[in-house]
Each structure stands twice: as C-alpha cells, then as structure tokens.
Amino acid sequence: xxxxxxxxxxxxxxxxxxxxxxxxxxxxxxxxxxxxxxxxxxxxxxxxxxxxxxxxxxxxxxxxxxxxxxxxxxxxxxxxxxxxxxxxxxxxxxxxxxxxxxxxxxxxxxxxxxxxxxxxxxxxxxxxxxxxxxxxxxxxxxxxxxxxxxxxxxxxxxxxxxxxxxxxxxxxxxxxxxxxxxxxxxxxxxxxxxxxxxxxxxxxxxxxxxxxxxxxxxxxxxxxxxxxxxxxxxxxxxxxxxxxxxxxxxxxxxxxxxxxxxxxxxxxxxxxxxxxxxxxxxxxxxxxxxxxxxxxxxxxxxxxxxxxxxxxxxxxxxxxxxxxxxxxxxxxxxxxxxxxxxxxxxxxxxxxxxxxxxxxxxxxxxxxxxx
Amino acid sequence: xxxxxxxxxxxxxxxxxxxxxxxxxxxxxxxxxxxxxxxxxxxxxxxxxxxxxxxxxxxxxxxxxxxxxxxxxxxxxxxxxxxxxxxxxxxxxxxxxxxxxxxxxxxxxxxxxxxxxxxxxxxxxxxxxxxxxxxxxxxxxxxxxxxxxxxxxxxxxxxxxxxxxxxxxxxxxxxxxxxxxxxxxxxxxxxxxxxxxxxxxxxxxxxxxxxxxxxxxxxxxxxxxxxxxxxxxxxxxxxxxxxxxxxxxxxxxxxxxxxxxxxxxxxxxxxxxxxxxxxxxxxxxxxxxxxxxxxxxxxxxxxxxxxxxxxxxxxxxxxxxxxxxxxxxxxxxxxxxxxxxxxxxxxxxxxxxxxxxxxxxxxxxxxxxxx
Numbered sequence: 001x002x003x004x005x006x007x008x009x010x011x012x013x014x015x016x017x018x019x020x021x022x023x024x025x026x027x028x029x030x031x032x033x034x035x036x037x038x039x040x041x042x043x044x045x046x047x048x049x050x051x052x053x054x055x056x057x058x059x060x061x062x063x064x065x066x067x068x069x070x071x072x073x074x075x076x077x078x079x080x081x082x083x084x085x086x087x088x089x090x091x092x093x094x095x096x097x098x099x100x101x102x103x104x105x106x107x108x109x110x111x112x113x114x115x116x117x118x119x120x121x122x123x124x125x126x127x128x129x130x131x132x133x134x135x136x137x138x139x140x141x142x143x144x145x146x147x148x149x150x151x152x153x154x155x156x157x158x159x160x161x162x163x164x165x166x167x168x169x170x171x172x173x174x175x176x177x178x179x180x181x182x183x184x185x186x187x188x189x190x191x192x193x194x195x196x197x198x199x200x201x202x203x204x205x206x207x208x209x210x211x212x213x214x215x216x217x218x219x220x221x222x223x224x225x226x227x228x229x230x231x232x233x234x235x236x237x238x239x240x241x242x243x244x245x246x247x248x249x250x251x252x253x254x255x256x257x258x259x260x261x262x263x264x265x266x267x268x269x270x271x272x273x274x275x276x277x278x279x280x281x282x283x284x285x286x287x288x289x290x291x292x293x294x295x296x297x298x299x300x301x302x303x304x305x306x307x308x309x310x311x312x313x314x315x316x317x318x319x320x321x322x323x324x325x326x327x328x329x330x331x332x333x334x335x336x337x338x339x340x341x342x343x344x345x346x347x348x349x350x351x352x353x354x355x356x357x358x359x360x361x362x363x364x365x366x367x368x369x370x371x
Numbered sequence: 372x373x374x375x376x377x378x379x380x381x382x383x384x385x386x387x388x389x390x391x392x393x394x395x396x397x398x399x400x401x402x403x404x405x406x407x408x409x410x411x412x413x414x415x416x417x418x419x420x421x422x423x424x425x426x427x428x429x430x431x432x433x434x435x436x437x438x439x440x441x442x443x444x445x446x447x448x449x450x451x452x453x454x455x456x457x458x459x460x461x462x463x464x465x466x467x468x469x470x471x472x473x474x475x476x477x478x479x480x481x482x483x484x485x486x487x488x489x490x491x492x493x494x495x496x497x498x499x500x501x502x503x504x505x506x507x508x509x510x511x512x513x514x515x516x517x518x519x520x521x522x523x524x525x526x527x528x529x530x531x532x533x534x535x536x537x538x539x540x541x542x543x544x545x546x547x548x549x550x551x552x553x554x555x556x557x558x559x560x561x562x563x564x565x566x567x568x569x570x571x572x573x574x575x576x577x578x579x580x581x582x583x584x585x586x587x588x589x590x591x592x593x594x595x596x597x598x599x600x601x602x603x604x605x606x607x608x609x610x611x612x613x614x615x616x617x618x619x620x621x622x623x624x625x626x627x628x629x630x631x632x633x634x635x636x637x638x639x640x641x642x643x644x645x646x647x648x649x650x651x652x653x654x655x656x657x658x659x660x661x662x663x664x665x666x667x668x669x670x671x672x673x674x675x676x677x678x679x680x681x682x683x684x685x686x687x688x689x690x691x692x693x694x695x696x697x698x699x700x701x702x703x704x705x706x707x708x709x710x711x712x713x714x715x716x717x718x719x720x721x722x723x724x725x726x727x728x729x730x731x732x733x734x735x736x737x738x739x740x741x742x
Contacts, residue, residue, distance in 0.1 A: 182594075185591060222609075306647070309647060318689050318693075
C-alpha cells in the first residue's frame, strides 16, 4: 500500500465524517502503444516501402524465453497486448489512478542500413499515433506521446520533429539507445537543435543495442536474453558519459534527456567515477564548465522501471538518496511488457515527500504537466 | 593516517615503555613492471618477430593529456617509470610497508590480428619477467607476478600458462578486458582449464578496450581519454555478467577471477539487477544453480584502484558494505601510473576489521600468501 493510499484511508477521531484527502494521480513515463497489425502502419507508408515492410525489432535475437508481453494484457476484443487504448485504460490507468500515460512507440527504425527505409518507418508511426492514440482515442487527454525519429539520419530526424512538434499531445521526442555513435557525438546536433527549438525533451529507450547495424554495448555478443537484458544499462552509462564529456549541455543549454528503462541506480557509482576523472582531466574537455554530476538536475531524468529490489529495502532507499532520486527519478511501468512495474508494488514504502516526487511531481515539472 | 598506523603509535598509560603493535604489511595487487626499453623484450623474441616489434598499447588513441605515468617515478638512474625494481622498492614498497607487490606486466598482446605475433609478445614478456623482476631482482621475494597471455589464441595461451605455472613467484595469470568475445564465451575454456589445472586465478586488467581489433565497450567510439577511461568499467560489468550467466563457475568450480582497475562500486547496482533478472529468467540458463551474486565470494575479487571518492565518506562506506568489500575487495595502487592510489590516502578512515580485510587479509587468503 502506498503512502497516498494510506492518506486516503485516514479517518479523523471521534466518529466525525471520514476526511479524505484527494489522492493525486500518477504520471507513468513509459507506456507502449502497439499497432493492431502491420497493416495499421503500412497504410501510412509510400507504396515502395509498404510492400517491403516486415516490422522492426530484434527479429530472431535476444528474445524473452517466455513472452515479451504480459499475457493478461491481450485485449478481450482481440489484437496484441497494448493495442487497444480502452483496454489500457481499464487495465492500467483506472485501477492505478494514472492521470497521464506517456506513450513511447517502439518503431525500431534506427536498426536499418537504408536510411530512407528507417525514415519511412518512423514517419508512418508518428502518423498512426496522431490518428489514433493521441487523436480520436484520447478524448480525456490521458495519453501524451513521443515523436519517434530515426536517429541514424539526424537531419531527416530533425525535420520529423519539426513536423510533429505542434501536436499538443506530443510532449517529447524518443529514440533508441542502440546506435552507431555515442549520443554526445556532434553527428546528433541537428536532433538536439530541433528538440531545443520546440522545447521537447529527448527520451532514450533501449531495445536495439547490437541489433542490425547498431554497435554492441559490451565487448562481445551476449549469448542469452538475460545477459543482453541485464547489460542494456551499459549503453545508457556510455551515452550519458558521452553527453556530459562532449559538453552537449553547454552547447544546448535547453536540452533535456530522459533515460527510460535503462535502470537507474548505476548513476551513483558512475557519477562518482566521472566526477573524480573530471577533477584530474578537465583540461582535456574545457567546454565542460562544472562537475559532470552538476548537469543532471537541469538536463537529465531517469525513469524507474526496471527498479532493482535488493534483499534489504533500506539499501535501495540509501541508493535512491545517493542518486538524488528526489529530483531525478520519475515513475514508469513499461506496460504492457513482461517486466511491468506495478506502481503499488515496485517500490518499498517511501517517505511521502519522496513518493510524491517520483510518482508525479518530478514528471509534472519536467514535462510542464501541472494541473 | 590509517588505522594500523594509529595502532603503532598507541602508548600505554603511566609512562610505561611504548607498546608497539607489529603493523602487518600491505599487499598491493596491481603494480606495473615496465621494460627499460623495447630491446629488453626483443632479446626474447625470434628474429622474425624481433625485427617487427614496435611495442603494444594504445598507440595514438585514448592517451592521458598530460602523462600516463607518475612524473616522480622515473628512476634516478634513467629509464622509464616503473623500470627499476630497486627504485620501486624505495618509492612504493618501503615507505608504504608493502609486504607483497603483485606485478601485472602489460604486454598488450591481444590487440593484434596476427595471433602468432601476439603470442610471441606474450612469451617474451614472461621470459623477461622471469629473468629480472621475479628472478635476480627479487632476493627478498617481495615481488609476485602474473603470467601474461594472448587471450585471442586460447589454446596457445593455455600452453603458455603450463609453461610458466611452475615458477614459485607466478601467482596468477593476467589478460586484458579488451576482447573480441565476452569472457563467459566457451572460446576461452582452454584458458580456464589451464588456470584450474595450476590453481592460478585469472586477473582481468583494462587497457585495450576498442583498441586494435578488440570490440568497444560502448555503442560508439569515445572521443576523449576521460570518456574512454571512465567507461573502462563497462567492459568489466559485461564480462562479469557473461561469466555468471554462461555458468562458467559451475563448469570450472575452481576458477577464480580478479577484476583489476575496473573500479568496483558498480558491483552493487549490477548484482541487484542481475539477481532480479535471474529470478524471472533462470529457466533460460539452467546451468546457473544459484543467484548470480552468490558466486562472488568463491570466485571473484575486485581490486580497489581507482577508488571513487564521493563528497560524503559515509556514502562510500555504505557502498563498501553493500558490495561486500569485506570479502571481495583487495587494495591496489596501480603504481607507477598517473592515477596511483596512495594506500595512506585512497580510502576514508575504515573500521579496523574492514581495513585489514581490504589491505592484506583478503589477498592473503585468495592468493595463499599467509606468512
């Protein structure tokens, strides 16, 4: 039971009428809308690509040995898990008092060597989302979404951002941690310029590390899904170090990055190490004006799922304190994926102030979602 | 001032003679012997390779912008830092009360595409060390050393281990974290069989990640030394996950691995994450018989340098507790490299029991160095 639920159940003494405190809604920063079928995407593609489109993703590599999706999330009316907005409302949003679900479509466009093909896939997904999840399917406005881009073609990706930034329900841009360059590389500057131009954060989500033409995040191919899945966090560490040491946040003072589903507690040892290196080596990177960890509050957020749960809850609380979770961490569930974090169960009992920061205040402020 | 130094300075009450407790000597698990010149290695190479040998290392890539070596470590008699055993005694060993310095020669043989060339380099280094540092230069036995191998040719590497394991001062095998396969890959089994055959641990040391034909530890090329140097720890994380998920320690119950200079506090979030993944996915890796973190005490040690120093010492102490430093961490200085950790300054004040474990007891037990 969360702190807020307890608050709701408090009764005042002396038999007076129950005093209910209004329970603020949760913001879930990682919900995946899934197409009902490939045809739902193909209809937005030029014929040349439509006839060749076979979807994206990891193909035959690094798949969960059971299922990639919660098996109870297939909509009663048919279709894949996560493909029916109304069932997402019924299963995820209503029972968990979620006021905003931030959609991260997984279009997997950056894995293809043919840039035009990747661009066509990204564009089709943006059209599909605008015509469904954040269009007619969103009368209550509970869904916000992310503009998908093919980061392998940064100039085209910037145009795609320009094309969709006007939509009131698009509140960020998203791309994959699987890449051919580390994210601090100046190759990506057109994307960062576009994000700043429209004041949209960029959310990095894992999935295509070492897939297609993307480089592995470790010095060799993992053999099994568990190994690949555990080491996804290494990409995030490398990308964050790249952004910080390349001075990306000095060049783009308005750039904001969200690290989604890369786990988060690695931030503590990584920032200790990078700050220490900076002390000795800052002459090499004079464009970095302060200790790398000092850039985080202004520029970086992490989402919570998958949250590690050590045997001792107190250890996790210590780590949340050391990583400045109070300012940097935002709740996410990863619905409808297999490793979904239930907002009622994912965390140990948190102090109310910290609970509020993680479950809604941090995201409200970061995305400008104040009610 | 360390706990042990304080113990030495205690005086008993009432003006009685000062009672000095004998201060146990430190074991330094990472000291680098440097050849006086390339000729010192070339003399051990067949003529065919001797004429082509130009050394190893990172060449023009990822070099410290100042110096890679402590500038006060050049021997007064000439030659590179770390090339004179007597000066190492004078500068490192005597003033720090080091009773055993474990040498890790850096032969850099695994970066070359020509396996025979790499093998010739490794063999020549083993001969050089036997003829100098652990031969006539070692009358007091303070130096123990590591058999260097070219892990890119595992069968030859195993023969090299067989060739040198008899030497009483060779107490482990060493190789680089830069690789073309993750270390759990069965490609390396001949090396592990040889290590177990001779009861020698295998020490993994960084230096060649992404160099030569080795794969990068991150999804793109770092641009600067600080970035490359910070992310060296990512290789170690990936290799450890590989060893644990491939079941290497079940197949080789006597195999022991030392993770040298890869930093160490990342172990906490990584093991939290891997244990959590194991709970959900162990059916994929049935050869792993217990939670991955449970293999560490029997099979894995980490050396301390470079030790992160957060602003708050108490945070580091919490992390040392969570990572089981009491059993897993062994002091190392990395002499004579630029980021040398002084045993008197590297750590915050430690409880005496933990100090003793880290500075000598763990290494005594692991290497069988009890006096």
